[in-house]
Amino acid sequence: MIFASTLFLGYFLPLVLGVYYLLPSAGKWRNRWLLLASYVFYGWWDPLLLPLLGGLTLWSFGFAWLLGRTDYPDGRRRTLLVLGVSGALLALFFGKYFGFACENYNALAARWGWSPAPAVSWALPLGISFFTFHAISTLVDVYRREATPMASFADYACYLAFFPQLIAGPILRFGAMAPAFAERRHGWPQVSAGLGLFCLGLGKKVLIANTLAPVADLAFNARQLDAGLAWFGLLAYALQLYYDFSGYSDMAVGLGRMFGFEFPRNFNAPYMAESLTDFWRRWHLSLSAFLRDYLYIPLGGNRHGLGRTCANLLVVMLLGGLWHGAAWTFVVWGLWHGLLLVSERWLDGRAWYAGFPRFFRVMLTFGLVLIGWVFFRAPTLGAAMDYLRALVQVVPASEAPAKLLGVELFTLPHLLTLVAALFFAWSRRRAHDWSTHLTIRRALLCLVLLWLSLGVLGTHKANPFLYFQF
Amino acid sequence: MPHLRSKGFVVAALVSLAALPVTQWWSDHAAGRPWTGAMLWERLPTAAHLRAVEQEQQQAATRNGYVQALAAAPGLAWLRGADSPVLPVRGLPNHAGETWLFYRPDARLISQRPDEGVARRASAATIHWRDQLAARGIRLVVVVAPNKAAVQRLGRHTTAVVWRSPELQGYQAALAASHVEVVDLHAVYAAVDPQVSQKTPLYLPTDTHWSSVGLDLAAHAIVTRLGWPPRAGAYGARSVSLPHVGDLERWRGPTPEPRPEVVTQVADAQGKAVSPRPGEAEVLLIGDSFSRIFEVGDGPGAGLRSQLARRLGRPVALVQQDGGGATLVRQELARRPEWLRGVKVVVWEFAERDLTSPDAEWSLVELPR
Numbered sequence: 001m002i003f004a005s006t007l008f009l010g011y012f013l014p015l016v017l018g019v020y021y022l023l024p025s026a027g028k029w030r031n032r033w034l035l036l037a038s039y040v041f042y043g044w045w046d047p048l049l050l051p052l053l054g055g056l057t058l059w060s061f062g063f064a065w066l067l068g069r070t071d072y073p074d075g076r077r078r079t080l081l082v083l084g085v086s087g088a089l090l091a092l093f094f095g096k097y098f099g100f101a102c103e104n105y106n107a108l109a110a111r112w113g114w115s116p117a118p119a120v121s122w123a124l125p126l127g128i129s130f131f132t133f134h135a136i137s138t139l140v141d142v143y144r145r146e147a148t149p150m151a152s153f154a155d156y157a158c159y160l161a162f163f164p165q166l167i168a169g170p171i172l173r174f175g176a177m178a179p180a181f182a183e184r185r186h187g188w189p190q191v192s193a194g195l196g197l198f199c200l201g202l203g204k205k206v207l208i209a210n211t212l213a214p215v216a217d218l219a220f221n222a223r224q225l226d227a228g229l230a231w232f233g234l235l236a237y238a239l240q241l242y243y244d245f246s247g248y249s250d251m252a253v254g255l256g257r258m259f260g261f262e263f264p265r266n267f268n269a270p271y272m273a274e275s276l277t278d279f280w281r282r283w284h285l286s287l288s289a290f291l292r293d294y295l296y297i298p299l300g301g302n303r304h305g306l307g308r309t310c311a312n313l314l315v316v317m318l319l320g321g322l323w324h325g326a327a328w329t330f331v332v333w334g335l336w337h338g339l340l341l342v343s344e345r346w347l348d349g350r351a352w353y354a355g356f357p358r359f360f361r362v363m364l365t366f367g368l369v370l371i372g373w374v375f376f377r378a379p380t381l382g383a384a385m386d387y388l389r390a391l392v393q394v395v396p397a398s399e400a401p402a403k404l405l406g407v408e409l410f411t412l413p414h415l416l417t418l419v420a421a422l423f424f425a426w427s428r429r430r431a432h433d434w435s436t437h438l439t440i441r442r443a444l445l446c447l448v449l450l451w452l453s454l455g456v457l458g459t460h461k462a463n464p465f466l467y468f469q470f
Numbered sequence: 471m472p473h474l475r476s477k478g479f480v481v482a483a484l485v486s487l488a489a490l491p492v493t494q495w496w497s498d499h500a501a502g503r504p505w506t507g508a509m510l511w512e513r514l515p516t517a518a519h520l521r522a523v524e525q526e527q528q529q530a531a532t533r534n535g536y537v538q539a540l541a542a543a544p545g546l547a548w549l550r551g552a553d554s555p556v557l558p559v560r561g562l563p564n565h566a567g568e569t570w571l572f573y574r575p576d577a578r579l580i581s582q583r584p585d586e587g588v589a590r591r592a593s594a595a596t597i598h599w600r601d602q603l604a605a606r607g608i609r610l611v612v613v614v615a616p617n618k619a620a621v622q623r624l625g626r627h628t629t630a631v632v633w634r635s636p637e638l639q640g641y642q643a644a645l646a647a648s649h650v651e652v653v654d655l656h657a658v659y660a661a662v663d664p665q666v667s668q669k670t671p672l673y674l675p676t677d678t679h680w681s682s683v684g685l686d687l688a689a690h691a692i693v694t695r696l697g698w699p700p701r702a703g704a705y706g707a708r709s710v711s712l713p714h715v716g717d718l719e720r721w722r723g724p725t726p727e728p729r730p731e732v733v734t735q736v737a738d739a740q741g742k743a744v745s746p747r748p749g750e751a752e753v754l755l756i757g758d759s760f761s762r763i764f765e766v767g768d769g770p771g772a773g774l775r776s777q778l779a780r781r782l783g784r785p786v787a788l789v790q791q792d793g794g795g796a797t798l799v800r801q802e803l804a805r806r807p808e809w810l811r812g813v814k815v816v817v818w819e820f821a822e823r824d825l826t827s828p829d830a831e832w833s834l835v836e837l838p839r
Binding site: 010011400 | 473479484486491507515516517524530531534538542557578580583
């Protein structure tokens, strides 16, 4: 079940929201209901995945409880932290990276004459990248005494499985979210602000991202490309990814608001960034914050000189790339961003083009991000290199495959959607803030977006969100 | 007042959402169908069952009047035009004022990277089929009907007038290596002067199939390949103009406009169309809708079979299945081996899309001994 489907919109959401507000606000009934709804939501993908989620919940709850004890010496607490985090990482490794590791080992084994590993593969358990991070956040925050473990197992299970953020974030820090499970504010303003943001997110996903999706898909799977086609496809992908993921995040934050939670914003006009450092302060903020707080700073951050800072940055970005997917393309994407961040760190935190006028700073940063998206989107490194070559192929491709691709890509709906998407991506309005004060005009706009999205969804098959694969 | 605004918005949004299941139930009830939501409880909630419920729910929305009313919002259909299976193209060379229609999945078989395994399976199945027929003393001639988008020039600067995909080339090379007889229609169409082919198109503007010109060129190439001396006077031919509605035109809109098409109608001395049943002619044509157009149903004996008969001066039998040129027609023959009695040559036509589409089925078909 995805947010942008008739099943979620017509059945699941009205039912869960309706029952939630019928339950008494005092006591734990509402949290219990959200827990039940979240397990139904997750189990809908595959009921056999529920033990994985339940097992990780039990594991991290138990270790958090032990870490929260005040009578344990530091050494024992550190051992418990290592054990607890290792368990969560092991679940992530087997769920997401085991097949990739075997594949690479077997490639080496074939070359060096080692005995091969058994060929095993299974579907990626949905949302595992996110709920394992939530479990790690719990253990680290409790270990650092920045939060106390939740007393109620059901409340903790609800935090880990809470359906708005379960599949694709935002990544919520345990320390920041735990108090809301004990007490939070409900009311019409919260629900209307949540619904407003949800409608905006739905519109972003259904009307913009889904319209641009075929453009990107066709370009990245083309037999022949020239520079015009390749740049058009790449631009479409960059905007599809942004509207898809930020649309999902808006819906998640909006759903959180409807149930009284205030999630942090996940995007802040990333394509207006003026440097790569600035980009990572605007793109997938919850992941950036997680990597900074739980990886970069423990590695030493910027406290041990320039060389160590740069090494830490590279490690964080490489692992951040790998977190997005078990493939070398994501590693190279992370490395690309890591090297660019290192280069900026080397220049005292400024991009080499920092002296240019703002328009050029934004354009150059956007261009560098676009190059990175080629690795992010291409199925293999070879395909990524082919695509990069096409970006500089100025002689127009003239054979039937390229001509047909041009006929499909350069249509008025695609062009207008692309222009509108660029306009909104570079505008100063932020959906997160815009929706907190709904005027009549804004409310009407949200309703129109909702109706249009329902119209599109009702006539076409649902498209899953891009970040589900991570 | 702000509170009232919030309440009003929340109620309006939730009513809009909750109207989905209510109107769905109503439309199911009115149509005498069981409520789609009830499907959930029919079986244990396995992943497969839950996916089926989800798909059915999504499908049900396409029958829901409320959703359809929302979908009819101005501009929405236009925005989602890329979902249509019909790809309209304006401004083709020598057809500046016209809109030509292409079948989008066919166009994508050319513009997109293919499933490379399909052509390999196709060549294995073709060689196996040739061997099966050869064991009965029957000669096989393979004819791949080119994809319309591979033949029709799309722009002034298109260098290759006929696009030969690597899969097609690989398939033809594999067949040549195994001495399977192939009529290379791509080469035939490529040899036509582009100026001529643009004035008298080889394909129909609003249909996925070839025109009477294109199919007659195919018949000529097949007859040349067979190398049989023609028998004069067996069949006569006359040009007639027919109102024709292209398949793409039909898919595109509810009220398609027929276009006049000039075709060559073939008949014997008594004025009867060529119509021997399978098993009653030495030449058997098997194929898909390319063998059907202007021949069966909407046609008056002016399709590929009739043109073959006219040029050979002898009857040609036909077994055809729309969309089933690759395997279904062969399976049909395997079920009815009596149709091969007395046959000397099987001309096997199938669409080029069968060499690249991941949906193409290429089974090894055994003829009964």
